Amino acid sequence: MFDGLSAIYIVYAAAALTGILIAEACYLLYAGRSDKRTAINRRMKLQEHKISQEQVLVQLRKERGLDAGTPLFSPDRFRALRTQSGMIMPLSKFLMITCGVAFAAGLVAIWYGLPPLMGFVLFVVLVPVLPVLTLRFKRKRRLKRFGMQLPEALELITRGLKAGHPVPVAIAMVAREMPDPIGTEFGVIADEVTYGSDLVSALNSLFDRVGQEDLPLFVTAVSIQTSSGGNLREILDGLATTIRERGKLRRKVRAIATEGRMSAYILTAVPALLFAAIMALMPSFYRDVWGEPKTWYLLGGSITWLMLGNFMMFKMSNFKF
Numbered sequence: 342m343f344d345g346l347s348a349i350y351i352v353y354a355a356a357a358l359t360g361i362l363i364a365e366a367c368y369l370l371y372a373g374r375s376d377k378r379t380a381i382n383r384r385m386k387l388q389e390h391k392i393s394q395e396q397v398l399v400q401l402r403k404e405r406g407l408d409a410g411t412p413l414f415s416p417d418r419f420r421a422l423r424t425q426s427g428m429i430m431p432l433s434k435f436l437m438i439t440c441g442v443a444f445a446a447g448l449v450a451i452w453y454g455l456p457p458l459m460g461f462v463l464f465v466v467l468v469p470v471l472p473v474l475t476l477r478f479k480r481k482r483r484l485k486r487f488g489m490q491l492p493e494a495l496e497l498i499t500r501g502l503k504a505g506h507p508v509p510v511a512i513a514m515v516a517r518e519m520p521d522p523i524g525t526e527f528g529v530i531a532d533e534v535t536y537g538s539d540l541v542s543a544l545n546s547l548f549d550r551v552g553q554e555d556l557p558l559f560v561t562a563v564s565i566q567t568s569s570g571g572n573l574r575e576i577l578d579g580l581a582t583t584i585r586e587r588g589k590l591r592r593k594v595r596a597i598a599t600e601g602r603m604s605a606y607i608l609t610a611v612p613a614l615l616f617a618a619i620m621a622l623m624p625s626f627y628r629d630v631w632g633e634p635k636t637w638y639l640l641g642g643s644i645t646w647l648m649l650g651n652f653m654m655f656k657m658s659n660f661k662f
Contacts, residue, residue, distance in 0.1 A: 382516075382519070382520050382521040382524030382525045382528070383401070383429070383521050383524075383525045384397060384401060384516060384524065384525040384528040384529070385517070385524070385528075387400055387401070394532060394535070395532075395536060397532070398529065398532040398533070398536065401525065401528075401529055402529075404429040405423075405424050405427075405428075405429070405550065406420055406423055406424055406432060407424065407550070419472075419473070419476075421549070421552075422473070422476045422477065422480060423476055424549075424550055425480045425483070425484075425550065425551060425552040426476040426477075426479040426480040426483060427479060427480070427483045427521075427522055428476065428479060435472065436472060439468070439471040439472045439475065440468055442467075442471060443463075443464050443467035443468045443471055444464055446463060446464070446467055447460040447461065447463050447464035447467070448460070450463055453620070454628075454631055456631075456632075459637065480552070483522050483551075484551070484552065484553050486522060487522050487523055487526075487551055487553050488553055488554075488555060488584075488588060489588065490519060490520075490522070490523040491523065491553065491555055491556075491559070491584055492581040492582075492584045492585040492588070493519070493581075494515045494519060494523050494527065495559065495577045495580055495581040495584070496577075496578075496581050497511070497514060497515050497518065497519070498511040498512060498514070498515060498577055499511075499574050499577045499578055499581070501514050502573060502574040502577070503574060508540060508563065508566075508573065509530075509531060509534045509535075509540060512527050512530050512531050512534075513527075513528070513531040515527040516528030516530075516531050522551070526547055526550065526551060527547075529543075529546075529547070529550070530543045530544065530546075530547055533546065540563065540567060541560070541563065541564045541567055544559070544560040544563055544564070545560060547560070548560055555584045555587065558580055558583070558584070559577075559580060562576045562577065562580055598658035598659065599658075600658075601654055601655075601657055601658030602654075602655065602658050604654060605650075605651045605654040605655055605658075608647070608650065608651070608654075609647060609651055612643075612647065
């Protein structure tokens, strides 16, 4: 009897140990792939395709719309917005997607009772507005992440200078060890210097590609050190501290101004939610007035005043320093 129980317990223990080992193997396999996927930036991913470093630089510039083959019909401000947003999707494909979304929004509005003429007007308005809003959102998110990475990158450059490396080599260390967006951007600097550009011009190009407001401090510090000499390590140490403190102050001010932004969000959402609730619960509530021209004038005026009020509230709650 005891021998039979002992054999069963051994089988159970072996099965449990086998399950644990299988789970651990799956976890290690997934974790290893995840680390490999998240530990590299866009530039290093392109390097894995066994292409030359010059081809990597050309590909990165092409993705950002900086190559000579970029269409010239797009305005300069829109091209700068696209570059600073970090979007790597071809511009033609991006515009096709936004136009499709605008067309779908117009059809949905007509389906829910909007006159065809007003649906066409909505489509015409959304066609130029949607790409700009999307790129502005992507640029804002990218600048926020770049600003958080910049002090760490400056400290990494400082450690490289302490070890005796020249500035381009220290910048290349940032490109190897930090994720996007700052890893790829500093990698482009290293590649441009490698293929003949001077360091100051490469840093000015960095500011044009990124547009982050703290970058001129870094560019100016390196430019002064290049032209007149000086202890760049100490300058970058102080600059990293200054940028980090500015970021803390910026986040503190944003937290204080949250009340104004939340008021704007609520005042915008309440009329829209109320209108959606009425249309969902009583679809015939506005049926008698949809065909009246005065209805659309009143709606247009109300939306205009609402947007104007939101604009003023956001201006009052946003601080530039």
